[in-house]
Amino acid sequence: MKLSRYLHDSLDALGIGACEYDADMRAVGWNSTFLQFFPEDEGVIYVGEPYGDNLLRFYHGRLAPEELPDIERHVAEGVARHENQTQPFEFIHHGRRLRASSLRAPDGGRVRMWQRLDVESHAETAPELVLPLIDALPFIPDGATILDARESVLAANDAFRRLYDLPRGSPVVGRTLNEIIAWCWRGASPAGAWRAAISNGLRYDGVPFEVELPGQRWLRLIARHSTGGLSFFTHADITVAKRQQMELLEAQEALRRANAALAELAETDGLTGLANRRRFVAGLAEAVALPQPLSLMMIDVDHFKTINDRFGHLVGDACLRAIAEVVAGQVRPASALVARIGGEEFGIVLGGMRLETAHDMAIAIRRSLALMPWHTLHADLSGVTVSIGLCGGEGPLDGTNLHARADEALYVAKRNGRDRIEISSLPGAPLCIAG
Known part of the structure; x- marks a missing residue:
């Protein structure tokens, strides 16, 4: 949105000040009459200036010293008037009574216009x-x-x-x-x-x-x-x-919280409290699109079917919860996503982390699991181990390929005896294997 120079000149000829703002409430253009009405903007206003900054200058020249502590409130109310104005209003500025109007443009911007009215005297009231x-x-x-x-x-x-x-x-x-x-x-x-x-x-x-x-x-x-x-x-x-409005806002906020909770439940694994496969897939897609180092860790519990068959599903579930707690405890970065993908398999998306650091983290996970008092879950349960596959690179990456390579490293760990870590490189890089 931008008024033509001809229209600016036409409004000047009519004695109407005008200033245009885009949908983000930033100044686009203004005419000479605008600067006559608001001389404080001469040489200061600029294309792209936020409307709030313009109001801040406006109120600095109008408010008495004792009112200045409330200037942010005045600016906030002025911005709200700008966004919602449907009817003209009047005010006095530099001795001129001005009628302010506002027109919304199809692109979401606004044109504000000011017309000078007859100045009224503030003498003693008759x-x-x-x-x-x-x-x-x-x-x-x-x-x-x-x-x-x-x-x-x-x-x-x-x-x-x-x-x-x-x-x-x-x-x-x-x-x-x-x-x-x-x-x-x-x-x-x-x-x-x-x-x-x-x-x-x-x-x-x-x-x-x-x-x-x-x-x-x-x-x-x-x-x-x-x-x-x-x-x-x-x-x-x-x-x-007002109370009805507040009740409506409270109801809308309660609905927002309920929807957020439902969305959280929809992306949370009910057994471990970790992210579920749905959130894992979405998180991986987000991470691989970024220009950053990225590592993907895939974890599978060794001989988990045997644990279930021998000790029962309740013990098996307790094992999964314990493993989830250990893994989550060792994964420190806020950008990491820890998920239970399904069954006894876990996935960790490590945004901003290189393979060397991810490998150290995998070692820490295995050490912590080795120190777990598994016998507290069942007297005959002496230990639980995991196999880990790693892959990573510098983003943006192909998420499908990254996931496939990490899975491949996990299967190598399984084939090579379990209870170990394997690293798979992306195409073009040598395969590195660590126990």
């Missing part, structure tokens, strides 16, 4: 402007307040008092919304999270924002500014909708 608004307050079903240019309440209706649980007769006029909400939270303040929300709400006309109150209650506020520096706020209780 009584003839305030009185009609005050007269209208009782007829508004939601909470409503009128604020002066100093952001103090000039008037409020009864619905406003009820929403904020203000006792009848308690002072409202002359107080700021910050002070009223702080009173609501007396002794249980959530670190003033509402302050940044109100500060932002006072700047943008027509942009809803939320304020949390004690007892898990939420209000949605919308500000409108009028002549003479007046602000008109509506306050609506959205507690039910």
Whole structure:
């Protein structure tokens, strides 16, 4: 997405500032009027600049020193407005009242446009402007307040008092919304999270924002500014909708966790807790595609059928669990994948590991198995050994060929007497055999 120079010039002629952003919220282009409205961007904004960085510069020039600790919150809310805006809103910047609009492009990007409106004076509010608004307050079903240019309440209706649980007769006029909400939270303040929300709400006309109150209650506020520096706020209780939204999010998260658990079960061997054959095949395919050293270790338990026939399947299963624990304990790299492929066969994908290191690991596995107190599983079980086949190379590799060569080395170990390690090289390299 990129507007033509002609369209940029046309928008300049109409006095409309424009800036384009791609689907990743990075600047693509802008016109001269944009730089007139936002002189802080002159010579600083660049093609590819993240929208969040642009907002950071915008707020650094607007926020008072005491508001700067909340600048990240302001930026996050601004990014959310950029992503979700469907209606124009208004604000004042460098003395200009601007109406901001946003259009989504087919490719997912956005064009933001700013039109200058008549500048309204922030002089003392004239009584003839305030009185009609005050007269209208009782007829508004939601909470409503009128604020002066100093952001103090000039008037409020009864619905406003009820929403904020203000006792009848308690002072409202002359107080700021910050002070009223702080009173609501007396002794249980959530670190003033509402302050940044109100500060932002006072700047943008027509942009809803939320304020949390004690007892898990939420209000949605919308500000409108009028002549003479007046602000008109509506306050609506959205507690039910907010709780439903939170319940929906919690349900979605629970569903995500359940699906993740099911996916984990689908790729986990029920007996040993290791990855199963399905995960092994997928993990090997991922590993061989990477430009890195890679070793594959195949392990088979020697004479396992005899163990099952002589001592029973319960002892056989206990042997497999013990072997799985030893193997997993000796395989340290986080990038390794240890799996029970089926029956008495195990596979280990060792991403980033060369054959020499994998061979040392195979030796450690055999030593650990030799030290196992097998007699604790059955008094007549004196020991359990394994045969190991290794193969490896520098990725990317052919996974099928790598697996076949490691299996070939394993069968060589079986033929050569079992309880040993064999290494098979990929085509073009000499075969190395180690006991």
